[in-house]
Amino acid sequence: MLKIDRRTLLKSGAASVAASGLATPLIAQSRSLKVGSYGGYFEDSFKSFVYPEFTAATGIEVESVTQPNSADWLVTMQQAASAGTVPTDISLYGRQQMIKASRIGGLIAPLNVSAIANASNLDSYFVFEGPEGPQGVGAMSWFTALVFNPDEVETPASWADFWDTDTFEASLGLSNVHSSGLLDITSATFFDGEATMMSDEGILAIIDKVREIKPNVTLWWNAESQMEQGMKNGDVIGGQYYLDVANLMAADGFPIQPTFPKEGNLQDYGSWCLSEGSEKSEEAAEFMNFSCDPATQALMSRNIGTAPLVDQSATDLTDEEFAFVSGSPSIKPAYEAYLDNETFIKESWDKMLAES
């Protein structure tokens, strides 16, 4: 008797647990979305501030996926696509990676822009037209800024100050990746900006100029964290770094300060792209629509430190808040040159770095 009792008890218990435990996720699962974003602080802020607002507004649960901000992610997506899986429904791509993804094909799906009414708030430049129609909607923008250690040097007025060996000998931290902006910055400072980047001769002239800064560079970083450590522990007293992270580090009391020199800082932006093979295109459109809302753009600026893709006047950001995440002038990367002349630029750049 006891046995049967216990068994029935266990059965009914298990059934009720299953009912209570499974019922809720089942409903939520019918409306959910896997969204990728760059890990660490960036993704955490999305999880704490942006996704909950989206879920509250639409009832769609967001499952956050960590993805890198580099071509790495394209490799992962390619492998996943050939294995027939989709790691995310929406991924976040920089413009260069997005164009690459559209050229590779089979990675990002065309979007139904009519379902993303708020996209009209954005400049049409931020809705990316790929070979298969619209394939990306601008998410947020970020700056690579001139940063310096205010305890050691005066505020530089121009990027050209970094070429001054008396002040910066063996003291700068710059990125060692050819496409991470130093070429664009150098071109904007000493040449004709994007126009110079379009020819081989122009590229070589810019690289010659970069060669002159080499004695001043102590850290050629390839991971963001290297530059962060370098500034924190005083190995580096100036260089290029992300405006939002620099501001956050400064707020934490570390000796770093970003500034907008007269040539400006490098501005890039990220786009939401729908993964090919995702069955959540409707939910994705709702998410992109939510993201283009000026209120969401302001929410991201306040909590993540990214620059809005809509006019400041459309948001409720104060001048002070806006200055924290954005500024002018802005230097635009020469995307076309990086894509069409990739091998030449990389090899010339690597050669310059490898000279002793």
Place this chain on the structure above:
Amino acid sequence: MTVADDLNVAADIPAKAAPGLTRKGALYGVLTALMVVFCVVPFILVIVISFGRKIEGAAWVWDFTFENYQRFFVGTLWPDEVTFLYLQQLGYSFYFAIIASLLAVLTALPFTLLLTRLKRSTQAIWLVFILSSLSMSEVFIVMGWDILLSNNSGLPKLFQVTGMTQWLKDVGWFQTLRDIGLANPRNVKFKPSEFATILTMSYLVWPYAVILLYPALSRLDPSLSEAARTMGASRWTVIRTVTLPSIRLPLMGTTLLLFVFLLGSYVTISVFATPDKQTTAVAIYSNIRGSNLNAPFGSAQAVILLISASICLYFGHLLNSKAEAR
């Protein structure tokens, strides 16, 4: 045991071996399959991809072209322009690996010799300690040295607070340090530099050196060197003519093993080496997973690195057997 018994035993063997053979066969089959899946296939894949073709602004496609190999030796602009960038990187791969493995073996040798003369129990404690230090990954070790060599938290800070930096400036040696890249106008700096790279690489393999040398050194017969000493040989002569020749083989083997291990080091080089001394391993990564997605060229570099390492090992082996024959 008589001869007859021996014969009996020998006769028993085939009868017993028959059922074992199938089990053994199955085991060999599984092992071969594992080898094929986990070693041979990826290896062939790398070779095949190395003949692929990169598409500007996108990824790469399967193809059969020797362009990637040509680029390794003369650069992408050949014949208009020639660059030996990739050969230079290969050169530095060898340079760092050779120096760091030699340094590790040369410093581990006296340590291990002293270790073998300690009490058994003390030896065991040391060996366990050294073995456990092997569990630390390259990333951990590089991070540790990175902190130890940092301006505000490491050696340069020590130089500053003890007045060494000021002293160096006063006697005028500071300028020399600046000239060779070991100082900025404010303080000494130890990274990035060849010094930090080689130090960290040797540190990385030092425990392996001790563990690989230990068995050979602990089997050394102390009576040999004692005999030499009683016959009037100096301590140095004993080491040179008795100890070193008798451990020549393990010494060579250890150095070669560490050398091959260090050829592929990535984290140490990318953090501590200056951009003009980057190695093939770093270049491979930046081509395959970096911003330009050029897996074919990365694979071609990997194949060439592998071939060069094999040639080195072959010559090492040749040298060894020649020495043996003498």
